[in-house]
Amino acid sequence: MRSSKRFAAVGMLAALALIAFMIESLLPPMLAFAPGTKIGFSSVFVSLCLILYGERDALLVLIVKCALGSVFSGNVFSLYYSLPAGLASLLISVLLYRRAFPKVSVLFISVVSAVCHNITQIMMAWALLNMAQVLCYVPVVTLAGAIAGTVTGACVYYAVKALPERLIYL
Amino acid sequence: MGSLFRAVKESKPFKKADLLIIPLLMLASALAIFLLSPGGGSYAEIYADGKLVRVMPLDVDAEFVYHFDEGRKNVITVKGGKVSVSYADCADKICTHYPPTDRASSSIICLPHKLVIIVRGGENEYDGVV
Amino acid sequence: MLKTLSSKIALPLCAAMFFFAFSACQVEDEGQFFLNSRLEIKFFGANREAERLCRQEITRFLEEFEQKASAHLEDSEVSKFNKAKAGERVQLSERVYKLFELSMEYYQKTGGAFNHCLYGLSKLWGFMESDGIYGIEELPSQQQVEQLLSYADPSLIELSDGAAVKFHDAVKVDFGAVAKGYALDVCGQIARSYGIKSALFNMAGNVYAIxxxxxxxxxxxxxxxxxxIETGEEIFAGVRLADTSISVSGDYERYFLKGGIRYCHIIDPFTGWPVNTGNSVSGIISAIVISQNAAQADAFSTAVMVSGPEEGKRLLEQNGLCGIIITADKKYYVVGDVELFGVKNYERAEWEASFGR
Structure with a gap:
């Protein structure tokens, strides 16, 4: 059941996700071959929240990160693609953690959800521009997602490994 | 509520299958990228909101200003045989991060300004186009 | 734990990234550039070594020649001439002097339709951008145009002993309409000197075939x-040719739109306005000239653009050249013997009896 400690913990994860998002937006593009994609360190906190506290709170962290992130970075337009992409990747993560885990690893789930995130962004671009040309980017963002997912997956896994249970269990 | 947490803690970082699937996915997409770029573009088509507004040959250095609306614009530059967006005041400026390209069917997209630049040409039966 | 991480995940990951990075930055021939245009050379022979040396020499030539002949570069001989005062003798290197001579010759042969003294007007209309965006916010006044027009006069330049003298400070030259053709002629000489018998040079609207x-x-x-943009077709038609050169001038290469009117980079030397604007009405949107001499083809394609179909035909015939004239009403005329094929979207027009006197 919800406790105020948990509420605070989720709040902190949301804040961390937001900070990670803001910092990453200031850094130069990491994956130069795929413009517009990022490693997405903020998603580490969303995944952590999912693992620790479940999907409702993870969704909360995601929405806070997307909404405030777009406002603070001065790019409200980005909500058009970042929110659907975030939702899609969260949905996939939830499904995989519920149904497939532990037959699949954390790394795998991370990679799949990162790829889904990126492909959803392409879909949203396609919907807006209405030009099939945009779909040529699918292989590019898939590779970017695979790389990003590997990095964030490792972060999630080792973060969970490192966190002592009594601190989290609320 | 800690069951997933415990389960993750006890899990291995990756499975044997991951060593196969993930690199395979990377190589497959890298291959797809590699194969889908025939190279040899001769001109760049500039689409604004789905409509072709300008064609710029790649063999002449030139610039074209696309005005999205009051004061918002992108500057598309052809230099050294490649096309790029040299200036943009859109919300995210992702369009300016694309490296200059001359590969046929490659594209540069400015989503907030609904601008799409597609490189074309080269695939015809002529020895040269003038 | 970290060891397994690095050996089993990082390794394939790095391999994938390397593979991709390698394929992405394929090493290509740097390409040759001249006066903001790219030169593409295709050799059809089998002598790789000769071709390689030829490419090297052409690259050197183009670099050196651009340094001397470009109106954009501050230290070029052309810029020196442009900045010189009246009466000042500007010494020129052989090839640049040749540009002056050829331009004078073409000026006379085209009755003034080709004019190399349009630097001031080109700048006025915003086409002398070296690193900016061409086009202008406001149209110049008729006064400004006429002022510059009075100095757009090649007879205000005297050539002798490898030097040029202008009779007025404001006389400024720009060889954009003939330099590429001339450069191709030199490239052709270089290639032939290496024994090359079959090659194609393509530089922004000028093609030279050996x-x-x-x-x-x-x-x-x-x-x-x-x-x-309207027809959706890249090609108007194909031309078959050998051992000659072809040059195209058109209003679609560099232009800006204003008030629905297209202001292109080809200035009519008689009115000072871009062709097909103001008082200049030639009706031609693209002029194609075929000549063994690429400099001549380049210069005449500009001259025909400005002259209109009848006068254009006359100029070509008088100089033993052939070509094609495409007009704004989507028609095209052929002058002389041209092997044309695969025409799309345009209607062939025949010369009327009243034409071609």
Missing amino acids: GYKDDGAKFSIGITDPRM
């Missing part, structure tokens, strides 16, 4: 459709 293709066939050269 010999025939390796199978003995003529080269097929596609001509850009001047209204490609």
Whole structure:
């Protein structure tokens, strides 16, 4: 059941996700071959929240990160693609953690959800521009997602490994 | 509520299958990228909101200003045989991060300004186009 | 734990990234550039070594020549001339002097339709951008145009002993309409000096062909459709030729739109306005000229653009040249013997009885 400690913990994860998002937006593009994609360190906190506290709170962290992130970075337009992409990747993560885990690893789930995130962004671009040309980017963002997912997956896994249970269990 | 947490803690970082699937996915997409770029573009088509507004040959250095609306614009530059967006005041400026390209069917997209630049040409039966 | 991480995940990951990075930055021939245009060379022979040396020499030539002949570069001989005062003798290197001479010759042969003294007007209309965006916010006044027009007069330049003297400070030259053709002629000489018998040079609207293709066939050269945006077709038609050069001038290469009117970079030397604007009405949207001399083809394609179909035909015939004239009403005229094929979207017009006197 919800406790105020948990509420605070989720709040902190949301804040961390937001900070990670803001910092990453200031850094130069990491994956130069795929413009517009990022490693997405903020998603580490969303995944952590999912693992620790479940999907409702993870969704909360995601929405806070997307909404405030777009406002603070001065790019409200980005909500058009970042929110659907975030939702899609969260949905996939939830499904995989519920149904497939532990037959699949954390790394795998991370990679799949990162790829889904990126492909959803392409879909949203396609919907807006209405030009099939945009779909040529699918292989590019898939590779970017695979790389990003590997990095964030490792972060999630080792973060969970490192966190002592009594601190989290609320 | 800690069951997933415990389960993750006890899990291995990756499975044997991951060593196969993930690199395979990377190589497959890298291959797809590699194969889908025939190279040899001769001109760049500039689409604004789905409509072709300008064609710029790649063999002449030139610039074209696309005005999205009051004061918002992108500057598309052809230099050294490649096309790029040299200036943009859109919300995210992702369009300016694309490296200059001359590969046929490659594209540069400015989503907030609904601008799409597609490189074309080269695939015809002529020895040269003038 | 970290060891397994690095050996089992990082390794394939790095391999994938390397593979991708490697394929992404394929090492290509740097390409040759001249006066803001790219030169593409295709050799059809089998002598790789000669071709390699030829490419090297051409690259050197183009670099050196651009340093001397470009009106954009501050230290070029052309810029020196432009900045010089009246009466000042500007010494020129052999090739630049040749540009002055050829331009004077073409000026006379085209009755003034080709004019190399349009630097001031080009700048006025915003086409002298070296690193900016061409086009202008407001149209110049008729006064400004006429003022500059009075100095757009090649007879205000005297050439002798490898030097040029102008009779007025404001006389400024720009060889954009003939330099590429001339450069191609020199490239052709260089290639021939290496024994190359079959090659194709393509530089932004000018093509120079040496010999025939390796199978003995003529080269097929596609001509850009001047209204490609409307027709959706890249090519207007193809021309078959060998051992000659072809040059195209059009209003679609550099232009800006204002009030629905297209202001292109080709200035009419008689009115000072871009062709097909103001008082200049030639009606031609693209002029194609074929000549063994690429400098001549380059200069005449500009001259024909400005002259209109009848006068253009006369100029070509008088100088033993052939070509094609495409007009704004989507028609095209052929002058002389041209092997044209695959025409799309344009209607052939015949010369009327009243034409061609």
